[in-house]
Amino acid sequence: MKPDTLLFEIAWEVCNQIGGIFTFIKSKVPTMTDTYGENYYLIGPYIPEKAKLDFRPIRELDYTPLSKAIQHIRDLGFEIHYGYWLLEEARPRVILINPNINIEKLNAAKTTLWEHHEISALKSSELLDQVLGFGEVTRLFLTKLIEELHINQDVIAHYHEWMSAASLPDLSRQQVRLATVFTTHATLLGRYLASNEAGYFSGIPTFNWAQKAEEYGIETEAKIERNVARHAHVLVTNSAWTASECEAFLGRRPDSIVHNGIHRKPGVGHEVFEKHLQNREKIDALIKALFSPSYQLRSDKTLYFFTSGRYEYFNKGFDVTLQAIARLNEALASRQSDINVVLFIITKKPFHNIKPDVLEARQRFQELQRICRKISTKLGPRIYANVTGSAGHKLPDLNQLIDDELQMLWRQALANFKRNGLPPVTTHHLIEKDSITEFCEDAGLNNREENRVKIIYHPDFIERATSLFSMDYLEFARGCHLGIFPSLYEPWGNAAMETVLHGTPVVTSDVSGFGRFAGEAADMAGNNEVKIVKRRQQSTEEAVIQLTEIFMQFVEEFENQQYIPRATLPKSVLDTLCWSELQQRYHENYKLALFRYQPVAGLY
Structure with a gap:
């Protein structure tokens, strides 16, 4: 050139x-x-x-x-x-x-x-x-x-x-x-046929493109x-x-x-884990804001799963993910597990606005944090003065150190923060219900305290300037514990690739381009970085069973070992990506x- x-x-x-x-x-x-x-x-x-x-x-x-x-x-x-x-x-x-x-x-x-x-x-x-x-x-x-x-x-x-x-x-x-x-x-035809034609991947050479384009009403687009x-x-x-x-x-x-x-190779080793902790704190803050007014979720007993992508309910595997997460909820409840899983669903759907009670909950949590800092700032010197004064090393009565003003602030903040009702499943007012909200309602995934799996459906892209998370998408992905992308049609799979490259283990599928790369070219299938759901020849029900088993194994390893898995890929793989x-x-x-x-x- x-x-x-x-x-x-x-x-x-x-x-x-x-x-x-x-x-x-x-x-x-x-x-x-x-x-x-x-x-x-x-x-x-x-x-x-x-x-x-x-x-x-x-x-x-x-x-x-x-x-x-x-x-x-x-x-x-x-x-x-x-x-x-x-x-x-x-x-x-x-x-x-x-x-x-x-x-x-x-x-x-x-x-x-x-x-x-x-x-x-x-x-x-x-x-x-x-x-x-x-x-x-x-x-x-x-x-x-x-x-x-x-x-x-x-x-x-x-x-x-x-x-x-x-x-x-x-x-x-x-x-x-x-x-x-x-x-x-x-x-175009692949997007339509994959979720509607049995045995799609093995039958690709046999389809009559013109006939199928006419059948699905995309003749002009397919010809272009x-x-x-x-x-x-x-x-x-x-x-x-x-x-x-x-x-x-x-x-x-x-x-x-x-x-x-x-564009840029992510960090390795301790850098990956440190970034995970930093970003998880931001996710913790939002979860506390949404859930603490109703009931408490312990951060050290909570796993953050997420799925994301264009809203294609079947092609992106949202259907399989939700069915498997509902079964996980039942399994954890029957075992009386003390582990909670929060599943974030990130996609783009038409909405009117962010729900006012969601914004209000975040604002009140931030106000509670501000008051705690104010109390801490005033209380610190008083404790120091008490210990170094005539009382010696005797632990002071904290109630005596808190004056009326601080008590009033604290009681008012708590009264404003508490809320009757369940934490919201959807963060925005959708223009109309969709398959995700309908499934959650039918499956009872409504964020009750006794549910081991909680749902946060965020029908908008995550950007630092505009989202509820005060972080960008990749920071959010780093802060989660597992990315879930069991797509039925995914020619490559940017979301899965970016997630695992930035340290978060992923579930992908064998019909995803990245899933195939991970399983064959990079030989990553089956390790702690990448789990692959077999969707090419398995039925949807079989894929749900396999994905549920992956979820259970992930939760059990965390429960037994209190270990937070991070993905670190070899340099030879990073270079090719x-x-x-x-x-x-x-x-x-x-x-x-x-x-x-x-x-x-x-x-x-």
């Missing part, structure tokens, strides 16, 4: 957190900016409520080709923003495009889709219209940019998932001077995805499972399999795309 090659990474989850692609892009960006510097840009959709959190616009445009292309798009009447994505470890330049375009221009894009690719978009949806609108503006922007660049300037467009890539086939058809890479992190894969110079995916789906559903074998990674190494694989794919775009030049 030439040193001045421009690289555009295009994804629907740039500045727009929805699921795993956001984590993937965010973790990759620091390495990309280190590698490509000022020649690296991201393109994503402009979603105002998301962009306001971490997007800083550049107000003044200069006379560079990029600025001219942006101004050209604005002159055409489209909304496009240019600025910086404010990430923790990088500030990449980003272009955000409003995917909602006027009906006349949208219909023109649909007409082109039909005339040149024989894909009908008459039966549309809000998301599909946004995908096509975003694709049309992206196509116009890249076309204009390349017109402004010198003819010897190389440009690569790296698309992620079909929603960002509607522009790719027309850029190819119009022979725009551009090398393209398409990474599919999952296939297939069309993108066919026109890309290089097709990449993240696991062997998805590679087999590409062949069956997209009609093309991937040129490369590059799994996901992390870092972007500093994985980026070399993508670099080779970029070179291959450039070669296929202009093979006669012989430069690559």
